[in-house]
Amino acid sequence: MIRTILKANKWELMTYFVLTGLITLGGFYLLYGDVLTGTNRNRAWTFIGVVVVGTIVTGYIAALRLQRKIDLLDLNMLKVSKGNMAVRMPEADDASFGRVYQEFNVMMESIEKKMRLLQRLGEQEVIEKEQASERAVIEERKRMARDLHDTVSQQLFAMHMSASSLPRLLEMNPEHGRTVLDQLIQMSHIAQRQMRGLIAQLRPVELEGRDLTAALDSWFPDYCRQNGLKGVKELELDGGVSDAIEHQLFLIIQEAVANVVKHAEARLVSLAIRESEHQISMSISDDGHGFQQQTERPGSYGLSTMRERAEKLGGQVQIISKPGAGTTVRVLIPKFQNVSEGETE
Numbered sequence: 001m002i003r004t005i006l007k008a009n010k011w012e013l014m015t016y017f018v019l020t021g022l023i024t025l026g027g028f029y030l031l032y033g034d035v036l037t038g039t040n041r042n043r044a045w046t047f048i049g050v051v052v053v054g055t056i057v058t059g060y061i062a063a064l065r066l067q068r069k070i071d072l073l074d075l076n077m078l079k080v081s082k083g084n085m086a087v088r089m090p091e092a093d094d095a096s097f098g099r100v101y102q103e104f105n106v107m108m109e110s111i112e113k114k115m116r117l118l119q120r121l122g123e124q125e126v127i128e129k130e131q132a133s134e135r136a137v138i139e140e141r142k143r144m145a146r147d148l149h150d151t152v153s154q155q156l157f158a159m160h161m162s163a164s165s166l167p168r169l170l171e172m173n174p175e176h177g178r179t180v181l182d183q184l185i186q187m188s189h190i191a192q193r194q195m196r197g198l199i200a201q202l203r204p205v206e207l208e209g210r211d212l213t214a215a216l217d218s219w220f221p222d223y224c225r226q227n228g229l230k231g232v233k234e235l236e237l238d239g240g241v242s243d244a245i246e247h248q249l250f251l252i253i254q255e256a257v258a259n260v261v262k263h264a265e266a267r268l269v270s271l272a273i274r275e276s277e278h279q280i281s282m283s284i285s286d287d288g289h290g291f292q293q294q295t296e297r298p299g300s301y302g303l304s305t306m307r308e309r310a311e312k313l314g315g316q317v318q319i320i321s322k323p324g325a326g327t328t329v330r331v332l333i334p335k336f337q338n339v340s341e342g343e344t345e
Contacts, residue, residue: 069092069094072089076088076104083333116314122244162180165180166184212273213237221233232269233270237275245280245313249282253284265289279334284328285327289324
């Protein structure tokens with residue numbers, strides 16, 4: 001839409017040049033019309049043709065120069081909307097555009113400082129939550145130990161007692177022995193289910209002691225295989241991402257892939273992460289049945305959680321989906337250069 005308006009302005013400017021030329025020629029005809037019919041009419045008409053062509057060419061060049069300056073501003077605004085906060089306008093020789101470009105740069109400096117501060121506060125919040133989480137883990141492990149004693153341990157003890165008496169019981173009372181055997185099988189199923197639940201709660205933190213690439217190399221293919229998915233992964237990270245951002249990205253990936261398993265009925269899921277100088281982009285796509293974005297999708301709580309995690313770091317989440325065409329979750333997080341501690345925000 002913006003480009004259409006800009007192009008219309010270009011042709012409008014050219015129209016003004018042409019009209020100015022035609023008015024000039026009309027005045028020339030009214031004042032010196034006899035020249036156009038006299039002996040020098042060929043030279044006069046040649047002069048008119050040169051004036052018309054010159055006016056059109058001059059108008060086109062002027063409009064093109066103006067269009068390029070506006071296009072540059074439009075392009076950089078588009079980059080900003082895509083999450084690149086490092087965009088700056090060059091110096092312009094034109095006084096009007098020079099002022100606009102300078103104001104744009106001042107505005108982007110202010111936005112980048114605010115976004116950097118927002119990201120830093122988000123990282124600090126993540127770190128504080130991790131420290132609180134570590135304390136909670138210690139308490140949770142104590143609780144799990146009590147649960148193990150009160151559930152699985154007692155079940156195993158009861159199974160041992162029943163199994164120990166079972167051979168003699170089968171000799172003395174086979175019917176009652178078979179009843180005890182059925183109870184023993186049922187107890188083993190309960191103990192197995194309880195143990196699986198406890199193991200799931202005790203599974204280690206995937207990022208502990210590893211960077212995002214190593215964690216995904218381990219977790220992503222295993223998770224896809226366990227859930228009947230074919231996983232495709234493409235990572236382009238150079239190690240310039242902070243631990244807090246890596247942690248949030250990993251949690252977003254876990255949430256997104258879990259949504260694929262629960263809702264998409266997909267066979268293929270692809271993960272791509274790319275790190276550039278000023279931005280980290282991630283996309284997770286599946287070939288599932290997709291959904292109508294105007295309607296609330298089951299699992300929308302997970303989508304809102306992903307948005308909250310990205311927004312804490314100054315980023316954004318885009319959900320692209322159509323019924324029958326799968327779903328893509330795209331995450332864009334700005335990346336800022338390290339600044340000195342004494343910088344005033």
